[in-house]
Amino acid sequence: MWYLRTFGKRKIIEFIFLCLFMLFFFGPLLNLLLLAFAGEWQYPDILPKVWSLDWWSFVLQDDSLVRSMWLSFLIAAIVTLISLIICIPAAYAFARIQFPFRRFFLFSFLLTNAFPKMGLYVAIAVLFYQMNLMNTFTGIILIHIINTLMFMTWIPSAAFENVHKSQEEAARDAGASPIRVFWHITLPMAKPGIIVACVFTFLSSLNEAEGTFLVGVPNYQTMPVIMYSIIADYPSTAGAVFSVILTLPTIILLFAARRFVGADTFANGFKMK
Amino acid sequence: MTIKLSIENLSKIYPTGEGVQNIDFHVNEGELVTLLGPSGCGKTTVLRSVGGFIDPTSGAIKISNKEVHHLPSEKRPSAMVFQSYNLWPHMTVFDNLAFSLKLKKVKKKEIQMKVEEVLTLVHLTGMEKKYPSELSGGQQQRIALARALLLEPEVLLLDEPFSALDAKLRHELREELREIQSKRNLTMLFVTHDQEEALSISDKIVVMNNGHIEQIDNPQEVYNAPNSLFVAQFIGRMNFIKGKSVNNTIQIGDLTFIHNDAYTGDVTIGIRPEDIQLATANTRNIEAQIDKIMMLGHFAEITLKTMIGSLKMFVDRQQMEQFVLKSTIPIQLNNFLVFKETGEVLNNRRMEVYENI
Ligand SMILES: Nc1ncnc2c1ncn2[C@@H]1O[C@H](COP(=O)(O)OP(=O)(O)OP(=O)(O)O)[C@@H](O)[C@H]1O
Ligand SMILES: [Mg+2]
Numbered sequence: 091m092w093y094l095r096t097f098g099k100r101k102i103i104e105f106i107f108l109c110l111f112m113l114f115f116f117g118p119l120l121n122l123l124l125l126a127f128a129g130e131w132q133y134p135d136i137l138p139k140v141w142s143l144d145w146w147s148f149v150l151q152d153d154s155l156v157r158s159m160w161l162s163f164l165i166a167a168i169v170t171l172i173s174l175i176i177c178i179p180a181a182y183a184f185a186r187i188q189f190p191f192r193r194f195f196l197f198s199f200l201l202t203n204a205f206p207k208m209g210l211y212v213a214i215a216v217l218f219y220q221m222n223l224m225n226t227f228t229g230i231i232l233i234h235i236i237n238t239l240m241f242m243t244w245i246p247s248a249a250f251e252n253v254h255k256s257q258e259e260a261a262r263d264a265g266a267s268p269i270r271v272f273w274h275i276t277l278p279m280a281k282p283g284i285i286v287a288c289v290f291t292f293l294s295s296l297n298e299a300e301g302t303f304l305v306g307v308p309n310y311q312t313m314p315v316i317m318y319s320i321i322a323d324y325p326s327t328a329g330a331v332f333s334v335i336l337t338l339p340t341i342i343l344l345f346a347a348r349r350f351v352g353a354d355t356f357a358n359g360f361k362m363k
Numbered sequence: 364m365t366i367k368l369s370i371e372n373l374s375k376i377y378p379t380g381e382g383v384q385n386i387d388f389h390v391n392e393g394e395l396v397t398l399l400g401p402s403g404c405g406k407t408t409v410l411r412s413v414g415g416f417i418d419p420t421s422g423a424i425k426i427s428n429k430e431v432h433h434l435p436s437e438k439r440p441s442a443m444v445f446q447s448y449n450l451w452p453h454m455t456v457f458d459n460l461a462f463s464l465k466l467k468k469v470k471k472k473e474i475q476m477k478v479e480e481v482l483t484l485v486h487l488t489g490m491e492k493k494y495p496s497e498l499s500g501g502q503q504q505r506i507a508l509a510r511a512l513l514l515e516p517e518v519l520l521l522d523e524p525f526s527a528l529d530a531k532l533r534h535e536l537r538e539e540l541r542e543i544q545s546k547r548n549l550t551m552l553f554v555t556h557d558q559e560e561a562l563s564i565s566d567k568i569v570v571m572n573n574g575h576i577e578q579i580d581n582p583q584e585v586y587n588a589p590n591s592l593f594v595a596q597f598i599g600r601m602n603f604i605k606g607k608s609v610n611n612t613i614q615i616g617d618l619t620f621i622h623n624d625a626y627t628g629d630v631t632i633g634i635r636p637e638d639i640q641l642a643t644a645n646t647r648n649i650e651a652q653i654d655k656i657m658m659l660g661h662f663a664e665i666t667l668k669t670m671i672g673s674l675k676m677f678v679d680r681q682q683m684e685q686f687v688l689k690s691t692i693p694i695q696l697n698n699f700l701v702f703k704e705t706g707e708v709l710n711n712r713r714m715e716v717y718e719n720i
Binding site for chain 1: 414415416435436437441442443445446447448449450451452453462463466467507510511514
């Protein structure tokens with residue numbers, strides 16, 4: 091066998107592992123994709139017997155479903171923007187200023203993600219009731235932001251830490267005021283990290299179901315929330331169509347971000363030390 | 364000569380209690396002054412105070428006779444080259460260099476011209492479109508220097524700019540820096556912990572130790588007439604022999620060292636290896652047994668056993684035949700210095716006689 095001869099046994103084993111990994115990783119996705127376009131598909135068959143776009147037209151023609159899609163994207167965009175505005179200064183502070191409770195603050199961000207989500211949401215819901223935020227758009231945005239604070243602080247903070255003090259100081263020396271230094275030097279250098287954080291935030295908001303369900307139902311139904319009812323009420327094909335629509339932005343965004351981040355500053359790190 | 368930079372009674376005490384104290388020296392126009400000292404002695408602290416990156420606790424810093432210590436760094440007529448991470452990785456070489464000019468709203472054509480000119484000066488023509496990551500360490504430091512030069516600073520500050528480079532490149536850049544300095548009549552304050560570097564490029568060396576200045580002199584003087592045991596140990600090589608001085612004499616074995624300043628107490632005698640030579644006359648000879656020979660390129664370091672202790676001397680490669688391991692030779696000491704117990708030199712001027720009884 092040519093492969094065995096050129097690469098030897100170790101490579102073969104690596105190859106098998108790679109195949110298994112691909113199967114494990116992409117198998118479910120492929121299955122989902124097939125299911126979304128299936129008209130009739132029974133268990134032992136590898137491919138569907140009949141292909142159809144019926145459920146696609148069903149989903150795309152149902153007004154409430156389409157509206158939920160728009161709502162999801164709108165919320166994700168707003169959440170990303172607001173948490174960007176809140177978190178970037180905080181992230182910079184964490185990276186630069188040595189204040190006493192720095193570790194404690196960073197740790198507290200982790201804590202919000204350590205508890206079972208539902209418990210946290212219920213506690214928040216009680217608070218929201220008192221503040222009349224239940225069943226409001228603001229409430230949903232708030233609960234999403236609570237979720238995304240962690241990425242939006244941790245990741246950019248690490249990116250800011252990679253900007254060396256001497257690089258900022260050199261810019262000061264060159265005649266730039268502190269604000270200009272931040273705008274022209276620090277921010278662009280941390281950009282890859284910030285973009286990654288934004289993508290994470292956008293996606294986690296897009297896929298958030300529990301908190302939205304608790305705070306938004308029945309007035310505000312985003313895609314993931316509606317997904318539950320679709321899975322319960324319709325054949326699996328409808329769920330598959332919906333999942334594909336929900337997964338698509340994830341894949342597109344990740345690829346776009348990778349390309350953008352990769353082509354830009356990432357590759358231009360220093361060779362020296 | 365006009366004084367360009369003067370540092371007056373500068374102190375910086377960090378919250379940890381460390382820092383520098385009573386730093387007082389000046390740099391004349393067109394001079395290259397080096398801050399030399401071991402790690403942690405406070406060189407960077409002084410330099411960064413001048414650049415405006417540290418707030419001094421007390422004291423004054425003047426550039427061209429104007430107080431600058433209350434100004435932020437962007438308003439000071441100084442420019443700094445750091446040890447590493449000088450360049451902005453998301454900008455090309457051109458943009459790195461043009462940054463300050465764009466801030467000053469210099470015309471595009473003129474920016475182009477100035478960048479080209481400074482690139483020629485640092486021998487990196489045609490590198491405009493490269494990113495810092497595409498440059499070698501030495502090239503990066505050259506660009507950093509070029510960027511600092513474009514600021515047309517009254518004082519150029521350099522904090523161990525070559526210490527991350529290999530020895531050969533360090534030599535090269537050192538020479539280039541000296542060339543550029545004389546071409547542009549630059550005033551420079553240069554930080555290094557490398558005594559060889561300091562001796563080779565400086566007009567004046569400020570030797571620092573533990574947060575204070577030990578000695579300010581030109582390289583010759585610092586080497587020939589160190590004014591403390593610390594400077595003698597830190598710069599060049601030196602043999603040290605412990606002894607006791609009574610008035611003007613120090614008796615060690617059969618040898619009597621005579622010095623000018625009357626002093627009674629424990630002392631250390633310092634002798635440079637190159638001041639030990641094969642005896643040429645019959646008087647004042649010391650018998651020495653050759654204990655070890657170490658070849659160090661164009662010269663050898665020879666360890667001698669003598670009645671006053673173990674001594675090291677340097678011998679040219681050409682004269683090596685006269686030195687045979689374990690043989691005994693007569694040597695003479697051409698110079699020595701005497702240091703008090705406190706480390707202070709007893710007589711700053713070298714001289715001194717010794718007698719063999
Ligand atoms: N930001 C700081 N906070 C507290 N102490 C500091 C700070 N910066 C420096 N020091 C201390 O001040 C002293 C002088 O430091 P400095 O960096 O000036 O030394 P240096 O001579 O430049 O040393 P090196 O050759 O290692 O760069 C050191 O003991 C150092 O630990
Ligand atoms: Mg230093």
